[in-house]
Amino acid sequence: MKVNETNVHLAQLPTTDRSPLQQHLYLLGIKLRLQRQNLGNFFRQLKRHPTAMVGAIVVVLYILMAIFAPLLVPHDPFTGILGNRILPPKWYEGGRPEYLLGCDELGRDLLSRIIYGARVSISVGLISVTVSTVIGVTAGIAAGYYRGLFDEIFSRFADLLLAFPFLIFALGVMVATGPGFWNLIFALCFKGWVEFFRLARGETLSEKTKEYVEAAKASGQGHLTIMLSEIMPNIIHSVIVLGTLRMGSLIITEASLSFLGLGVGTRIPAWGSMISSGRQYMMNAWWISTLPGMALLLLVLSINLLGEGLRDILDPRLKID
């Protein structure tokens, strides 16, 4: 809204009197109006893509579950009742109706812990994918646009990071920094930005040579304006697709690290560590390991469905068949 009001004033100024920032805001305003039309179009396409729609709905439900976890849990997820140790799910022999999915090895309600576990996976996934995207795309556009030493340094560093398998790199960082929420984000983003960097850099290199960028240059637009309002809108679709697909694998990596005891720490319920601690009780209490894993699988599956759907809609070049 703010941007549009500024736009009205800016439109009355002659082009030459606008500062670069004003010019940028002006163009941003025009773009926002165009995007609102595009967004409606986008949702119409999404509705015609049933698997992507299902994925989107499930992901939104998970996010809501994570946000409202304290209101949703039937029992305290942190403290257990000794008498409830490895209590089976409700529909099993010996299960109790007030504990739908049974209890874990310390007598804590499994359903409540699974609901709380969504908080870790969703927040780690969203934050690390956002940070990786912002760093990677900013550096990538700048590197592709300016080339030179800046590009050289970032590209070599990216090559180095690509020499590590993701999980092993994240594991090494977690060993060095120790378990913890922000350490985990750091470990995931330290390598996570590379793919976004390579995508943005590559796309910028090819967009830069096109006529519309030449035209923008000829009309006297600054470098920053060209990068933000000319190149960025043309590569953002690929970035969104990659971001969605990467979020699924980041969540799996987070769960893998938690499984190995290098996640957010033992105090906070996370799916990976729940699966790990339930392993010892597999013989007589299969639910402790299996059910949190199902929650994880469903989330990752939905994210990937959404990601592949978005790819078909936004970036049909990448479509598999």
Place this chain on the structure above:
Amino acid sequence: MRLARVLERVFVAIPVMLGVAIIVFFFMRLSPGDPVDLMMGEAGSVSPREMEALAREFRLDEPLHMQLYHFLAGLLRGDLGNSFVKRKPVARLVREHLPATVELAIGALVIALVIAIPIGIISAVKQHSILDRVSMAGAFLGISMPAFWMGIVLILVFSVYWHVFPSHGRLPFAVGLKTITGFYTIDSILTGNWSALASTLKHLFLPSLTLGAGTAATIARMTRSSMLEVLRQDYIVLARAKGLTEYAVVVKHALRNALIPTVTIVALQIGTFLGGNMIVETVFGWPGLGRLVVDAIQRRDFPLVQGAVIVYALTFVMANLLADIIYTFVNPKIEL
């Protein structure tokens, strides 16, 4: 000319490997806590004099750049330092555990290829059929499946309930197997110990399936899409017009070209195996490199973690290099 390109690739990989070693070195030095104190946790009460001797043994009393120098010089000699906890050379520990890991990776690769390539081909040839839809849905599931959870479910189904496959280790203690190469399949064939071979293969199956599932899914999707691409080409139309059988068209004409991207993907999947093996080996109690690393992490045995991470990263660099080279050789159109 092509050889020159390959050599160029090899030379580019050398600085990358050096950079990898330096990154690992600095990350391990970032970790909080004095290594000598950590070792004391294992060894009990020790006098200050002994602590100094320990610090000297692991060169912890030298400035950082000298430590880095010794580290890199050692690396060139194949010396990865000594384990804090096990008090053995890291290189030897890695060597001892490597056959188990490689055997598992080969098992995973075999299972992945056996499942994925026929599925990929049939799905492409019978595009939009029920079979195609079901297998692509399965492949999608395989891509989204966390390996450690899949391993646990397989153990529950095949070991706990049906007792068809063992859940843990490479061989029961009762089966005496003389180890020659460290690869139990090869050793049991060499010594003619057929019951050990059967048992080894049984132990190998579930971990290989877990490790290979994600790769199988990726390869199946890749094979299908490149097969679809190839089947649209003119020379396939021509082959059909010539009156060749469908089998000859698909296998002799299309498959050879469709497998080019698959070969590259297989080499790149080695990276997935490297990351996945820590998880799979932990789940199945498989005594390989991955287990070694996970144990070392829990005991904060930094030289061992450092050495293993370097071995992993260098293997990954070489696998990528291999993928590049294979790609040049199988695809005559490509100049690197």
